[in-house]
Structure formats: C-alpha cells, structure tokens
Amino acid sequence: MDQIVEKPDTLIGAAFPKPDAPDKVVGKTTYINDMVLPRMLVAKIKRTDRVHAKILSVDISEAEKVPGIVAIATAENSPKGLIGVLKDNPPLKGDKVRCIRDEIAGVAGETEEAVNRALELIKVEYEDLPTVFDPEEALKEGAPLIHEDKPGNIGLTFDFEHGDVKKAEAESDVVLEEKYELHYVTHTCMGPGCVIADFDTHGKLTIYTQTQYPYNYKMDLAPALDIPAGDIRVIQPPTGGAFGSKLDVYPFEPIAVYLAKIARRPVKLFFSREEEFIASPTRQPARVYIKQGAKKDGTITFRDVQVYLNNGGYTSWGATIPAVMMRTMTGHFRIPNVEFHSVAPYTNNPFAGSFRGYGNVQATYVTATLMDKMAEELGMDPIEFRLKNAQEPGERTPQNSLLKNAALADCIKISAEKTDFLKKHAEYTEARKTPGRIRQGIGIATSVHNAGGAKIHKSDGCGTILTMDDYGRATVITGASEIGQGIDAVITQLVSEELGIPPSDVLIANDDSAIGPWDVGVHASRTTFIAGNSARNAAVKAKQQILAAAARQSNVSADKLELRGGHVVQKDNGVSVTKLDRLIRAMHFAGEDAELVMVSEYYEPPSELEDKNHVGDISAAYAHGAYITELEVDTLTGGVKLHKITAVQDVGKVINKLGIEGQMEGGIAQGIGYGLSEELIIEEGIVKNPNFRDYKVVTAPEMPEIECHFIEDDEETGPFGAKGISELPCIIPGASIANAVYNAIGVRFDNPPITPEKIVRALHGGKAEAAE
Amino acid sequence: MNTVENYIAPGSIEEAAAALAAGPVTIVAGGTDLMLQTGSGAIAYAKTLMNVRRIAEMQGVSIDGDTIRIGALTTITELKSDAIIAEHLPVVAEMADKFASDQIRNASTIGGNICNASPAGDGIVPLMMYGADVVLASAKGNRNVALSEFFTGPGKTVKADNELLVAIEIAKPAAGFKGGFGKFGPRPALEIAMASVALGGVVKDGVISNVSVAFGAVGPTPMMGAKTTALLEGKTLNEETISAAGEAASEEVTPIDDVRASAWYRRHLIRVMTEEILNDVG
Secondary structure, X not given: OOOEOOOOOOOOOEOOOXXXXXXXXXXXXXXXXXXXXXXXXXXXXXXXXXXXXEEEEEEOHHHHOOOOEEEEEEOOOOOOOOEOOOOOEOOOOOOEEOOOOOEEEEEEEOOHHHHHHHHHHOEEEEEEOOOOOOHHHHOOOOOOOOOXXXXXXXXXXXXXXXXXXXXXXXXXXXXXXXXXEEOOOEOOOOXXXXXXXXXXXXXXXXXXXXXXXXXXXXXHHHHHHOOOHHHEEEEOOOOOOOOOOOOOOOOHHHHHHHHHHHHOOOEEEEOOHHHHHXXXXXXXXXXXXXXXXXXXXXXXXXXXXXXXXXXXXXXXXXXXXXXXXXXXXXXXXXXXXXXXXXXEEEOOOOOEOOOOOOOHHHHHHHHHHHHHHXXXXXXXXXXXXXXXXXXXXXXXXXXXXXXXXXXXXXXHHHHHHHHOHHHHHHHHXXXXXXXXXXXXXXXXXEEEEEOOOOOOOOOOOEEEEEEEOOOOOEEEEEOOOOOOOOHHHHHHHHHHHHHOOOHHHEEEEOOEOOOOOOEOOOOOOOHHHHHHHHHHHHHHHHHHHHHHHHHHHHOOOHHHEEEEOOEEEEOOOOEEEEEHHHHHHHHHOOHHHOOOOEEEEEEOOOOOOOOOOOOOOOOOOEEEEEEEXXXXXXXXXXXXXXXXXXXXXXXXXXXXHHHHHHHHHHHHHHHHHHHHHOOOOEEOOEEOOOOOOOOOOOOHHHOOEEEEEEEOOOOOOOHHHOOOOOOHHHHOHHHHHHHHHHHHHOOOOOOOOOXXXXXXXXXXXXXXXXXX | OOOOOEEEOOOOHHXXXXXXXXXXXXXXXXXXXXXXXXXXXXXXXXOEEEEOOOOHHHOOEEEXXXXXXXXXXXXXXXXXXXXXXXXXXXXXXXXXXXXXXXXXXXXXXXXXXXXXXXXXXXXXXXXXXXXXXXEEEEOOEEEEEEHHHOEEEOOEEOOOOOOEEEEEEEEOOOOOEEEEEEEEOOOOOOOOOOEEEEEEEXXXXXXXXXXXXXXXXXXXXXXXXXXXXXXXOOOEOOHHHHHHHHHHHHHHOOOOOOXXXXXXXXXXXXXXXXXXXXXXXX
C-alpha cells in the first residue's frame, strides 16, 4: 500500500519560536558570565581616574602582596601591539592616558575580593596634561595633542561630492541651514563585558568571548598578543546582547590574555555594570551642519553636509559611521547635488564603537526632521513633500546604490493611510492655537538601509557546512553567529523547508571558530540575507544529492521527486518512495559507492566595494521604512506619553513572524530611548550617569502599541525573497518622535534626547537661569 | 571594601539594641539601598551585619487611640494595601503606588527608606506631611524624634550609631483631612523623583485649614514647606490662592542642579505639582 505524505504547511513566514528561548526563560542558559573553567582565575582592570595625563609611575608592589593575587599585567610586562580600527590603542597604557576608560593594569587572582583589594593598592603617579573635549575645539591650532603621531588631532575623514551644490543653492527657492547635536548613548547589554582566556601547553589560545565577528576577530586580536592569528580559537558561549558593541577588539580582551599567559591558568575578566557604562563603546555622537534647498514646487535641489564626530581618545568603529551615514544623507530621497564631509578629531572623551543602525540613526534624525521643516517652509504637507522626492524603483543614488524595487513611496502612503496622518496632523497643528495642557502629536520619519549585506570587507560572504546523519537529521555548521538576534531560528526554518524535515531535526552549530567556516560577522542587517542564502544553498545541494540517490534507487527521475515530511516522495502525488533516514543509511552503507550527505557552500552576495570616492553598489538590496509615531505632551511637566508607533517596512519576505516582530519591537524600544530618554552624560570626559537609575532605558510601561506592516516584495536575491530588516526599527523612531513632538507643541529639538526638561524650557522659557 | 565577619539576626528590639551597644553594626532590612551602596563602595560594611527582619515588634501597622504606629519593617507593598493606612493616611498609600517597582516595593521597608535619608526618599515626604515621629530604640530606652527634624543632610540623620529606628508614629489626621502626593520622573515606574510634593489640609466651605506641606528632592533633605503652609492656612482655595501657593512652594525649596534635573526645572515641577494637588483637594 502506497504511503501518501501530505505537503506540510510552509515554515516560511511562520511564527517559529527561537530554539534558544526556552532555556533562557527558565534560567538554564550558561552565559559566558556564568562560565567557570577548572583552575580559573578572576580578573579586573585598574583604570585611570584622569582624562589626559602623562603616566609617571605605576607601582604594583603592594598589590602583588595581597594573598590570592596570581598575576598583574602592566604596559611594562605585556606585549606592545596595538588594537583598534586605526591601531592607535595600546591595551595597557604605559606613557599616557587619553580618556577616562584607560587601562593601567590587569589583575588576576583566586577571588574577586582579593582582586578588588589589589586594585586599590596599585599606585599611579600622573602629570596632568591640557584637555580638549569638543571636536571643533580639538581641530583648532594650539589644541592639546591627543596622539603625538596624529597632528591636528585628525582621525578619519570622509568626503563625497556629486553634482554642483553651489549652483544648486543659487537656483533654489528655499534653503534651510541647520545645526544638530547628536548625543552619546550606549548599548546597555544585559550581559556586561566578559572574556575568558586559556592557553594550552603548546601556547595556543582558546578565547571564550562575546564577539559578534569571530573570524576577523582573530586577525584584530593577534597583533596585540604577539601570537599568530591562526593560533587563536574563538568560542562564543551564549551572550547577553551585543547590538554592535562586540564588533571590535577592546582592551579588556588582550588584557585577559596577558594575564592567562603570565598565570598559566585560565583567566576570566569581567565588567561591573558601572564599568559596562563607562568602558564599553558608545554610539558615535555627531555634530551635523546641514543645508538643504528646494524649488517652490517641492523638488529638492541639494544637500550640503559637514559632520564633526567626537572621536574620543582612540579609534574604533564609531569614527567610521560616515560610511553608512553618508548613504542616507546623500541618497535618501532624490538629491541631485550633494556634498558630504566629515572629520573625527581626537579628544579626551571616551570613544564610540558600532551600534545597531550605525551612522544611520544619526543621519535619519537629521534628515527626517529636516524634511519636515522644509515641507512646512514650502507650505506643503509632510506626506506630499516626501512623495514628491521619493525615488522610483530602479533609480540609483549618487553613491550608486541601486534601488531595484524601492518601496519608499509605498511605505509613506501606507503608513499615512493606516494612521489617518494628514487629518490628525492638521487637526493637532490647529489645536496648538487654543489653550490646553495636554497636546496630541503625530509625526512621520523614513529611512533607507542596506538589506542585502554590506560589502565593507573584500568578502561579504558566509560559509555553511551541512551534514546529515544516519537518522535523517541535519547539522548545519554556519559561520553566522547567534547573539540573540534569532539567526538559529531562521536557518532552521530555511533548512527544514528545503529538506522536508521537521525543524526539531535541524541542529545549528556556530560557536567555535575551529569548526565553523568564515563569515564577516553579525552587522549591517546582513545575517538573514547572507547566512540565510548560504544555508539555503547548502540545503539545496544536499537535497540534490539525496534526490539523485533516491532516483537511482527508485527509477523515478530526480526532477519528479521531492523531500517532504521525512520522506522522498513523488512530486505529483505525494507517494513515498522511501523514508529519508533509510535512504541516507542506504547511501552511507553502499560498499564501494558509499557516500555521506555532507555539503559545503560559500555564499558571496552580488555587491561591490565602494571606490575611493565612496561610489559603489555595496549591497545586494536596500530596504525602506516609514514609521509614524502618535503621542501626547504634557506641556506643564514636559512628560511625553507615546500612544502608538505604526511601522511600515519593506522586508522582502517574512521568514520568521515571531522573530521579525521581536526585532522590530526591540529595535523600536532602542529607537525610542534614543529620541526621548537615553543619554550617556559625559562632562569633561567623565561619565556622569553610569547606572540604570540615571541612564534611562525605556521600560515596559512606556512602550506604546506597535503596529507592524510588512511590505513583501520578494527580493530576487534573498533567501525565499527575504531582506535584512534589523536596523531600521532602531533607526527611524527617534526622528518620528521628534516630528510628532513638533506637531504637538510647535517646538523643534535638534539635540535629542527630547527630555521633559528640554520641553519645559522651550515652552516656559527659563533659558537665562538654566545651568547647562 | 570591608568584609563582614559576623552575621546576627536578633529576634527582639532588646537583643538588637544590645548588639548595637556592643559595637559597630551594619543594619540590614530590605537591603534595596544597602546592597547597591555597599556594592558601589559608597558605604562600607561594619564587621557585624545585623538582619533585623526577624523582629516581630517592628512589623505591621496598628492603631492605638489617636496614634497610628507603622512598624519600621512594614514593606512599601504592605503600605500600599493596608486598611488602616488606606483609611487614615491615604497619601502614604498613594506614595506607595508610585514607589519604584513591584519587586522593590516587596523588599523595601519604610524604616529603611527613612534611614537611607535620601533627599528624594519617596516614603519620607508624605509621612513628614502627616507630622510623623520616628521611634528610636537603644539599650538606654526609646526616644521619639519628629521626622521633620530627623534629617541633617543627604544620607545623614540624628539617629546615633547605637540606635535602631523601630517604628513611625503619627497622630490621626483631623476629620476631613485630604491630601495628595505628586512625584515626577520621566518614567512611570522604576524612577527616582526629580521632585516630589505631599500636601494636605481640611477644606471646609472652600477654606483650607490644618495645612501641611512637605517636599522631596529639592534640598539636602526632604523638607517641610513652612511658607507655603502659612500662605495657605485659612485661605479660600481659589485660583488665585492656588497660584500663589505654587509660587511660594517653588520659591521656598532649595534644589540643586544635578545629572537628573536643573534647579530651575525642579522649582517648576514643585509649582506644577503643588497646584495640581490643591486643585484636586479643593
């Protein structure tokens, strides 16, 4: 009797729970912070208390005497290699300190108490140096020099020109010139910084880390260690969040390695929460001067942008954000003439790294509020003005991003319709003329982001090795890291779908660089797209091998067969030809013809590197989003209450409904924090609020209703049509909030976060008495 | 960082007082402030850590004639739902609902909140407004101190090292006494006050009397609003009086600029909340 196997519902687009979620919910997950290795020492860092000073002496003699102290690393007894994007950061500082984070010594001991005692006993003598904290001040002649080999304090610069801005300005009917001050925020990962270093007797290093780029991490770490990159094995235990903060090597990692080397024992170095605020990278702050022009009919004529990025004492990814910022500044909406210039001067502030959204959070805050200002100046409504300048599918931006299936206009129209935007916007504007304590507001913001990887390295690829065992189960070894974002779920779905096996029969292995194939890392909203394509292609290869074997065995041609429900079935009638596990065993134990199902795939997206002029189609796809925020402002206290955020985003195709909604909501929470409440307050180089009491992350009661609308336009190069989605939700909300606050009270804030106090000052004066 | 060498958990005030008389002791009840402060190094543990939570005499709310007694170990959650508090001291219950979060309210005790002596301490402000005393016990006996005279500076009180705050005593408010508590911080929960106000009085035929006002987070200690009280006492509660009271309140507070808010904004909030409460009670 033939067995008929019904076609199961597709998993693509299903609400598929993350495989790691149950263990996390019940507290079973062993995060890196929980790990204990046999004979492991604990370690902490002695940091400076100065922001710019010569180090005259470091005395560890008393600290060494503390019972239980096993190793102390200082610049004197440690390798001299440098880390950071410009290799300007010695993990342990010997000559001078340049910001409040600076590391003087690492101490490893048997107990945390002993280590804390030893830290107190390390004596450092300094000679203070003149300081500079403002990026424009740092460029002035005679400003204190932060790095002796960086004249003028100039770090990274970016310059882009397209068309003729001067001519366009002369021909414009309206020109707006604005200054924005974008602030410091930090990632606030639930799991504070932690690393475990362990050498074997051959001198090879195993490092347990929270990194989100395990393969290039070795390349960045090795120069600081005086060992070859190939001698480093990277293990990635479950991590409590990254959001971009683990995309570089930071001093604490080599310091743990130095200590492990000295102690000849495993060393775990970890941050306190306060240290996490002070010493982990921030989002890059930015001062933006921008000019934009338009014709009377609403056609944008040009943008002219000058950005000062406070580089802080050392260079990590923060100073490179113009690479992303520029794409939005020059290419979000049709900008025929554009100039973009940025410079990242060294100062005595802490330094920034990468953070979800990269420079696009800042760029979108600027451009989306500027678009509103300009619409008002032109007497147009915010929707009409945007639609007038939105690109059509197939257009290219000045930097050559090909907007194949640009959904910008659709995003704008749908979000406006869903929220009855125009009616409310006009009504709330009108309501400002009559007295009243509580004001309603509605605001829109849009942005664009790479959604098919981002070629910033020579390869933007990801490798997959897929094997099937004798029981019909698939093991997928992927280069993609799971840092909580949900790639394990996505790959499980894609492979399960292709191989016709239940998701519970798919195992993902991706926590060991000695086993996994190369991947650039988790960044740029790339992992579903790149690793997803890689995993899916691998599954297709495995399927072809399996179907070929089934065809030989059954005398039905392979193109008439498919995998379904753990069987090989005839496509047309679902009749089972053989059970999958039985077939795989038959293939395996076939004597001289024996074969294992064991395939590999390296997927490289169809994208190009930028040339030296920053021109290049860096991503295989781009995605747009339009978010509308509805809120109310208490004009007496300045309190803002969010009612609803309607998020319309081009996602190509939903793969995991639960995952995508989770990422949208989480990103929106971060975006709200950026716009309304989060600020790492840094005064004269010192972090003033290194705690959750005074650093205001958004909590559950403040979260508004979130309504997501996914535009599914089936990206031809994406896995089952999917695009990367994860950064736009964090990028857009801040600007839409700013526009909604303006709609409510008629005040613009070009210096987020829009705190209650800023609102009250704007409405009730008091600026003269204000202490800044 | 000091290490704790002895841990004790006395079962009575007498035993606790004896331990305090014997030498330096760190007292722990809910631990919600202490754990953070010892963790950050802001305060050091004494060699003896004394957990007072087993002392039954320090628990619960009771009423004896015209005096309401709140045991120092009463948690904020208990204050939120206690029947005596709800009937006689509703502004304390209102405060408890705005205090931190459920988890913290379950652990925090009112005695601990007072002894922490934060200028922003939510629990203190309505009790001061109600004219509460604290009862301090030592091996030498008990003494009562007016809560309004208990604080000498941020984190500082008149309580001696050998004393234990065992209870809060409050005379039953006058018949018809009505009040409110206002607290502002940007978040609806888990928030330290940028400024807070407790205000109450008896309003009869539009005239307010028995006025009492206290402020939090606007000076080195929680403070009584003497000038605002004097301005309001016996006045008809109309728009003009309310506005004048708001102005008086914003003028008599002594806030500072810090990372949470400027002094200017704190004065503004005091004015807004004072007027808001008066509008509610009037």
